[in-house]
Amino acid sequence: MSATSLRLWARRVLSPLCLALALAAPAAAAADVERGRYLVEALTACDNCHTPRGPDGYVREKRFSGGPQTFNGPNYSVRGPNISSDAASGIGVWSDDAVKAAIVAGIGPDGRLAPAMPSEYYRILTMRDLEAVVAYLREAAPVASARPEQRRDGEPRAETFPGAEAPFEEKALDDPLRRGFYVATLARCMECHSGETNGALDHREKLGAGGKLFRTPAGTAVGANITQHPTAGIGVWSDEEIKAAITKGVGRDGRPLKPTMANLSKAHFAKMTPQDLDALILWLRTIPPRGGP
Structure with missing residues (x-):
């Protein structure tokens, strides 16, 4: 191939490629x-x-x-x-x-x-x-x-x-159960809903058992039990009832939940995608039943 032909080939092939890459970079950044x-x-x-x-x-x-x-x-x-x-x-x-x-x-x-x-x-x-x-x-x-x-x-x-303890691999999010744990962790569900031992959160023995006190301008609230316990927890709640609590800040009886859950539900968790919400509920169903608070 002559030098002239090579230049023409490069102009036809590489220029569109460079343009595509230039357009793809901002799109990827916007997606991020x-x-x-x-x-x-x-x-x-x-x-x-x-x-x-x-x-x-x-x-x-x-x-x-x-x-x-x-x-x-x-x-x-x-x-x-x-x-x-x-x-x-x-x-x-x-x-x-x-x-x-x-x-x-x-x-x-x-x-x-x-x-x-x-x-x-x-x-x-x-x-x-x-x-x-x-x-x-x-x-x-x-x-x-x-x-x-x-x-x-x-x-x-x-x-x-x-x-x-360590970053998740991207492919782990393809597993709905692992995705549910990922969502629950980033949303810090257990920071509010695990029980305490000697004043410290006890995620190993009291995961999801509730009982943590929250003092807000609106009054005092207690972190609810979100284990699969049939009476103390959410074991008999339907998926739709759990979704309403998470995204609308209302309890099973239709009454508004107390802050801070009521605030977080409306301002943040209501924006959760259906895929993440379904995965979260799937994971919550795996929490063993525990009594309390």
């Missing part, structure tokens, strides 16, 4: 951002800790600029910080690796984050999903805010959630 949006808005509910609230719910124009509530523990007193793309008060100058470390390892630029950051539930994120979350956070508008006072004494131990 949309996946990140879904994970943040429907499952992990990042707004719950990182967005201010008003009388009508989240203050959208100040999204991710910091949450209103203070989290207290024996070694810490913190508020949800600014995770918008603001350079001074948010994570705008953090590297992607730094953002990932905060999400899945609970480690920030200044050291270990307080246990209020539930990284033990996020370690399960597939590599694709972790990158999608970061991509979505990068898209959030920068919102400046004052840095909340944070007190951390010592290095609190990073907990683990059984079965979520």
Whole structure:
């Protein structure tokens, strides 16, 4: 083939290929951002800790600029910080690796984050999903805010959630039962619904047994038993009744559930896809019956 013929061949074949690749890259990036949006808005509910609230719910124009509530523990007193793309008060100058470390390892630029950051539930994120979350956070508008006072004494131990010690492989999500566990873990169902032993969540002996106390401006609520116990739990609930509790915040009797479940249901879990919702219920059906709270 002559040099002239080679140039003509390259122009005909490679130019369309390069164009296709150029068009595919933004499409892939857009898909990643949309996946990140879904994970943040429907499952992990990042707004719950990182967005201010008003009388009508989240203050959208100040999204991710910091949450209103203070989290207290024996070694810490913190508020949800600014995770918008603001350079001074948010994570705008953090590297992607730094953002990932905060999400899945609970480690920030200044050291270990307080246990209020539930990284033990996020370690399960597939590599694709972790990158999608970061991509979505990068898209959030920068919102400046004052840095909340944070007190951390010592290095609190990073907990683990059984079965979520390492990232899932993408192919694991093809199994509905494994997908259900993945969804339940990212949504932190057992952070609210497992029982406690000596003041600490006991996922091994009291998984889903309920009993954890929640003190909110609306009053005190108790984490419900969501095991397969026929009377104390949800063993005799229909799938549709469980779906209504998760996505609409109503109990089996049709009455509204108390915060924080009522808030999370409407603001976040209502956005869950039918596939993820069905998988979640399938996994919940595997939780052995336990009495309580």
